[in-house]
Amino acid sequence: MKKKIGLFGGSFDPFHLGHERMIDAALASGEVSRVLVMPCGLPPHKTRRLSLAAYRYSMLEAALQGRSEVQLSRYELQRPGQYSYTLKTLKALRREAREKGEKISLSLIYGSDALETMDSWHKPRKILEQAPMLIALRGNDSEKREFYESRARALMDRYGGEIRFFPMEPIELSSTEWRERLARGEKPDENFNPAVAAFLVKNKPYLFAEDMNQISDEAYARLAVLEQEIWDYMPLRRLVHTANVCQYAVHLALRHGQDADKAALAGLLHDVCKYMPVAEQMKLAEAEGSIYPLNPNIAHGPAGAVFARDIFGIKDTLLLNAIARHTTTVPGMNDLDKIIYLSDKIEWGRDFNDLDEIREAAELDLNLAMKLCLREVLLALIRQHKKIHPQTLSAAKDYGIDPQSFLRLP
Numbered sequence: 001m002k003k004k005i006g007l008f009g010g011s012f013d014p015f016h017l018g019h020e021r022m023i024d025a026a027l028a029s030g031e032v033s034r035v036l037v038m039p040c041g042l043p044p045h046k047t048r049r050l051s052l053a054a055y056r057y058s059m060l061e062a063a064l065q066g067r068s069e070v071q072l073s074r075y076e077l078q079r080p081g082q083y084s085y086t087l088k089t090l091k092a093l094r095r096e097a098r099e100k101g102e103k104i105s106l107s108l109i110y111g112s113d114a115l116e117t118m119d120s121w122h123k124p125r126k127i128l129e130q131a132p133m134l135i136a137l138r139g140n141d142s143e144k145r146e147f148y149e150s151r152a153r154a155l156m157d158r159y160g161g162e163i164r165f166f167p168m169e170p171i172e173l174s175s176t177e178w179r180e181r182l183a184r185g186e187k188p189d190e191n192f193n194p195a196v197a198a199f200l201v202k203n204k205p206y207l208f209a210e211d212m213n214q215i216s217d218e219a220y221a222r223l224a225v226l227e228q229e230i231w232d233y234m235p236l237r238r239l240v241h242t243a244n245v246c247q248y249a250v251h252l253a254l255r256h257g258q259d260a261d262k263a264a265l266a267g268l269l270h271d272v273c274k275y276m277p278v279a280e281q282m283k284l285a286e287a288e289g290s291i292y293p294l295n296p297n298i299a300h301g302p303a304g305a306v307f308a309r310d311i312f313g314i315k316d317t318l319l320l321n322a323i324a325r326h327t328t329t330v331p332g333m334n335d336l337d338k339i340i341y342l343s344d345k346i347e348w349g350r351d352f353n354d355l356d357e358i359r360e361a362a363e364l365d366l367n368l369a370m371k372l373c374l375r376e377v378l379l380a381l382i383r384q385h386k387k388i389h390p391q392t393l394s395a396a397k398d399y400g401i402d403p404q405s406f407l408r409l410p
Contacts, residue, residue: 128161
């Protein structure tokens with residue numbers, strides 16, 4: 001017996017109850033027995049910049065966990081540099097099913113707005129040859145139904161294939177409106193799954209959206225590809241942390257007249273070696289050579305600089321130094337170094353002591369923020385009976401901190 005799978009793709013930026021209700025309605029219709037939810041990676045048709053993929057995937061995972069009839073796919077998020085074409089995805093899904101010996105029937109789940117944009121799609125005839133479209137009709141408006149059915153007939157006459165409809169309760173929700181509201185600092189309401197709302201409140205992925213729009217097109221394109229590439233190197237929670245650091249670093253760079261493009265890339269890549277085996281981290285870190293002696297807890301900083309240079313082709317020395325120095329600091333750090341160090345410590349997902357005070361200072365005075373942050377770091381290391389790296393002790397003097405006062409603490 002064939003598995004009836006409905007492919008539900010989109011940006012899900014953000015994922016809200018309108019999306020959930022469409023999944024529920026598709027399953028209730030009997031047209032599909034399972035829904036495969038697939039956030040897009042690099043959409044060829046979007047004119048606006050999407051939020052970082054770690055945010056969009058995390059919202060989906062939070063909302064859909066525990067639902068056996070709904071499956072979440074990373075397929076389009078892990079194809080570095082490749083546009084997310086529906087036709088390619090359908091062919092890949094069919095090829096995967098053949099390799100597993102599974103029999104499947106594929107359908108495409110869309111809202112009714114797809115009928116108005118289909119003419120601009122990449123190879124719509126080929127898409128309809130691969131899978132019928134299932135269109136959600138919201139509410140019982142007979143005039144709208146007649147319009148959409150007429151539009152569907154015209155598209156089938158033009159491209160062939162099959163377009164069917166399934167009923168869905170109406171819900172008035174605009175992703176664009178909610179992005180704007182969240183960017184203004186508004187809290188998510190009942191239009192979001194509670195788990196998604198909690199994620200939005202904690203990580204604030206839209207708060208610095210306007211700042212992210214200030215980075216250059218070239219840097220944004222590089223950022224999108226690099227984010228796809230680093231998915232293999234760390235778990236999702238760390239990907240969210242790197243996204244938070246990236247956005248906070250861009251914000252601080254713009255506040256302090258620094259290069260936002262470099263801040264974005266350094267923020268995204270700063271932890272790329274965090275989950276590498278320690279022996280490999282140490283080997284790379286020693287090759288970097290600027291931080292010695294090394295220990296396993298801080299080696300991923302300099303290791304990450306070497307990795308970013310050799311694997312991702314990052315050549316900018318300032319950017320690489322900011323990655324290398326984010327674990328220990330060094331004396332005489334430049335503003336980009338400070339921005340990456342601070343962003344790593346104060347991004348919205350962190351819950352260390354006195355972060356609000358450090359965040360407020362970082363808006364106005366990077367040196368004051370560094371002083372406050374380093375004091376907290378040194379105190380935490382002392383409380384945890386951990387050794388303080390010599391570079392950190394030396395760097396503390398730059399901000400008027402007497403390292404000996406910490407070393408004398410009981």
